[in-house]
Amino acid sequence: MPLANFALRLQTQLDASRRADWLAPLLLRVYLAPVMWMAGWNKAMSFSDTVDWFGNAEWGLGLPFPALMASLAIAAELGGALSLALGLALRWMALPMMATMLVAIATVHWENGWLAISEGMGLFATERTMEATAALHRAKELLMQSGEYEELTRHGSLVVLNNGVEFAVTYLVMLLSLFFTGAGRWVSLDYWIRRRLDASAAARTA
Numbered sequence: 001m002p003l004a005n006f007a008l009r010l011q012t013q014l015d016a017s018r019r020a021d022w023l024a025p026l027l028l029r030v031y032l033a034p035v036m037w038m039a040g041w042n043k044a045m046s047f048s049d050t051v052d053w054f055g056n057a058e059w060g061l062g063l064p065f066p067a068l069m070a071s072l073a074i075a076a077e078l079g080g081a082l083s084l085a086l087g088l089a090l091r092w093m094a095l096p097m098m099a100t101m102l103v104a105i106a107t108v109h110w111e112n113g114w115l116a117i118s119e120g121m122g123l124f125a126t127e128r129t130m131e132a133t134a135a136l137h138r139a140k141e142l143l144m145q146s147g148e149y150e151e152l153t154r155h156g157s158l159v160v161l162n163n164g165v166e167f168a169v170t171y172l173v174m175l176l177s178l179f180f181t182g183a184g185r186w187v188s189l190d191y192w193i194r195r196r197l198d199a200s201a202a203a204r205t206a
Contacts, residue, residue, distance in 0.1 A: 021184070021185070022184040022185035022186050022187065023184075024181070025177075025178055025181050025184030025188075026087075026183075026187050028174050028177060028178055029085070029087060029090075029178070029183065029188075031174070032081075032084050032171065032174055032175065032178075033081050033085045034081070036077045036078070036081040036084060036097060037078065037081035039077045040073070040074045040075075040077030040080075040081065041078065043070060043073060043074045043077070044078070047070065047074075050070045050074075051066045051067050051070045052066070054066035054067075054069050054070045054073075055067075061107045063107065072096070075096075076093075076096035076099065076100045077097070079093060079096075080093050080096065080097040084178075086188070087183030087184065087187065087191065088183075088188070088189040088190060089190065090178055090188070090190055091178075091179055091182055091190075094175045094179040095179070097175050098172055098179070101168050101169075101171055101172040101175065102172065105165050105168045105169065105172070108163070108168075109163055109165040109168050110165060112162055112163050112164040112165070113128065113129070113162065113165070114165055114166055115162045115164045115166055116161070116163065117159050117160070117161065117162055118132035118133050118159065118160040118161070118162040120133030120134065124164075128162065129160075129162050132160040132162065133160065135160070136158060136159070139158065140158060143158075
């Protein structure tokens with residue numbers, strides 16, 4: 001009996017926790033929407049430079065049909081940001097956003113390893129990040145000697161961007177989660193549209 005009572009209480013608590021199951025997808029959406037919007041907006045505002053970067057094989061990505069690819073990336077990111085903000089057609093829009101992340105991982109970040117910011121030690125440190133960290137320490141020493149270090153770092157520490165896959169993979173995993181869970185209850189248009197359709201279907205079959 002004590003074990004059965006414990007299992008019953010645990011089940012009751014789990015059932016109660018499901019009342020807040022809308023919170024996790026909402027927070028993922030709130031986090032990702034500005035990320036996607038800024039990525040798409042920056043590309044759109046410098047469209048010709050974006051096309052050049054997409055197409056140039058020497059200093060860019062070397063992708064075929066760069067104007068088309070840039071347009072698709074911008075549409076996926078700006079459209080995805082609106083979908084995330086409104087919770088509208090999110091499962092469908094997650095697909096092009098994930099595709100954009102996969103292309104970014106393969107063409108931009110993969111060769112740089114995992115870390116987004118260079119670190120000199122740790123599990124994901126590489127020769128590249130260790131050399132960058134050593135150069136950063138030297139730069140800090142020079143700035144300290146010049147007396148400008150405190151002024152230049154009063155809004156944050158100096159770092160070296162490694163541009164690894166860390167952030168892109170994180171966004172990909174978050175989008176994959178939303179693909180399976182949907183936009184969540186209560187604060188998404190998907191929820192209310194589905195609820196309206198279910199009510200109409202129930203009325204027709206009654």
